[in-house]
Amino acid sequence: MRAPAVVLLSGGLDSATVAAIARRDGFDVHALSFRYGQRHAVELDAAAKVAADQGIADHRIVDIDLRAFGGSALTDDTIAVPKNRPIAAETVIPVTYVPARNTIFLSFGLAFAEVLGARDLFVGVNALDYSGYPDCRPEYLAAFEAMAQLATKAGVEGNGVRLHAPLLSLTKADIIRTGTDLGIDYAATVSCYDPDPAGRACGACDACQLRRKGFADAGIADPTRYA
Amino acid sequence: MRAPAVVLLSGGLDSATVAAIARRDGFDVHALSFRYGQRHAVELDAAAKVAADQGIADHRIVDIDLRAFGGSALTDDTIAVPKNRPIAAETVIPVTYVPARNTIFLSFGLAFAEVLGARDLFVGVNALDYSGYPDCRPEYLAAFEAMAQLATKAGVEGNGVRLHAPLLSLTKADIIRTGTDLGIDYAATVSCYDPDPAGRACGACDACQLRRKGFADAGIADPTRYA
Numbered sequence: 001m002r003a004p005a006v007v008l009l010s011g012g013l014d015s016a017t018v019a020a021i022a023r024r025d026g027f028d029v030h031a032l033s034f035r036y037g038q039r040h041a042v043e044l045d046a047a048a049k050v051a052a053d054q055g056i057a058d059h060r061i062v063d064i065d066l067r068a069f070g071g072s073a074l075t076d077d078t079i080a081v082p083k084n085r086p087i088a089a090e091t092v093i094p095v096t097y098v099p100a101r102n103t104i105f106l107s108f109g110l111a112f113a114e115v116l117g118a119r120d121l122f123v124g125v126n127a128l129d130y131s132g133y134p135d136c137r138p139e140y141l142a143a144f145e146a147m148a149q150l151a152t153k154a155g156v157e158g159n160g161v162r163l164h165a166p167l168l169s170l171t172k173a174d175i176i177r178t179g180t181d182l183g184i185d186y187a188a189t190v191s192c193y194d195p196d197p198a199g200r201a202c203g204a205c206d207a208c209q210l211r212r213k214g215f216a217d218a219g220i221a222d223p224t225r226y227a
Numbered sequence: 228m229r230a231p232a233v234v235l236l237s238g239g240l241d242s243a244t245v246a247a248i249a250r251r252d253g254f255d256v257h258a259l260s261f262r263y264g265q266r267h268a269v270e271l272d273a274a275a276k277v278a279a280d281q282g283i284a285d286h287r288i289v290d291i292d293l294r295a296f297g298g299s300a301l302t303d304d305t306i307a308v309p310k311n312r313p314i315a316a317e318t319v320i321p322v323t324y325v326p327a328r329n330t331i332f333l334s335f336g337l338a339f340a341e342v343l344g345a346r347d348l349f350v351g352v353n354a355l356d357y358s359g360y361p362d363c364r365p366e367y368l369a370a371f372e373a374m375a376q377l378a379t380k381a382g383v384e385g386n387g388v389r390l391h392a393p394l395l396s397l398t399k400a401d402i403i404r405t406g407t408d409l410g411i412d413y414a415a416t417v418s419c420y421d422p423d424p425a426g427r428a429c430g431a432c433d434a435c436q437l438r439r440k441g442f443a444d445a446g447i448a449d450p451t452r453y454a
Contacts, residue, residue: 060295062291062292062295063290063291063292064289064290064291065289065290066338068287068289069338069339069342070342097380098338099337099338099341099342099379099380100334100335100337100338100341100378100379101338102378103334103337103338103374103375103378104331104334104335104338106334107327107330107331107333107334108327108331110326110327110330111293111296111298111325111326111327111328111330111331112296114298114326114327115296115297115298115326134377134378134379134380134382134383135377135378135379137377139377140374140377140378143370143373143374143376143377143378144374144378146370146373146374147330147367147370147371147373147374148330149370150361150362150364150366150367150370151327151329151330151361151362151367151370151371152326152327152361152362153324153326153361155361156361
């Protein structure tokens, strides 16, 4: 019998790959997505499609309103998503950073894991091609895991949650190669921060640039629908 | 000018006291409450009253649906709230424990603090008369603070959030004495896990027992409306 695991599934390329990795590694995947006021809520349709493609029967979408706080281009329509900027030389944290978003998402993942009796929580963060977000760094993830060990009933009983970030040290090209080998249809995924209403990618935001370069570097045809 | 601080405000006795302490200590209090599917949602009316009593202009209520996971007597109507049980000799974590609740609440508090530019986050957890919840222990709070330092843009820039739990080592009687000295009208607060529709306390759940004993030990008249 497969052990249950929670996978945070955004509908993007990275988390689709993580779900496939968790399945490959023998876990019964329970997927968790968030409707958090993101301007690219079309990614939730992508998440549902990814879950269906991978045969994930338990996919929950939790509503949380991060627009109550704003503070990010992704949750505040008055802040524009940067386009066509150089992403190689990252020096400041971009305005697409959503305050404490990964901490909030992982906290819900921790709650879901505890209720399921799951000891494993997967997240698709990546420290290499990652846009410079503080909550994608290895030291942050280690600190979250240490906190999680103390946070729950399961943790007190010695069954704390293990946090898995299998993409942490991979390039976008590595991720795409891994997922392609696992049979992922990346056409179903949406990475763009600012897609059009039909879900077509802008091709110019940081996420689009990283994704496009990833397919090029991997030598794999890019199936993304661009506007 | 007062520095901004976020205070998690449940509408109970403890968090009302914490808000008053934060004000006493010179902070401009921004209060944060959660409509999380709790069976005692009447506490949110109490939170609004407490905020108004204390002149807190910014009180936000965030909707999050912990019933999507359940797993607690507070978020699942099929699990009964224990009544009239001895609370002195705590050996197991009670069914009123909500999986990862404090982690989720503190994560939202962290997001709110970052957006406000606040460096201080107050929470009313208490390790003494605390019902045995894992996420009320000092070691848990220390681990959350360590994680929070790494989680945010502010943290990366050296302005991480300080987590304050001023009630951590106080007895319920100490808390009541402190708040009474600060002018809190505890009649506005609701501690009961299972109040009637009019907001009157059951008098028999763990929270009611701890509260009643606190007033008795403090030698202060208990203003609670019991059913």
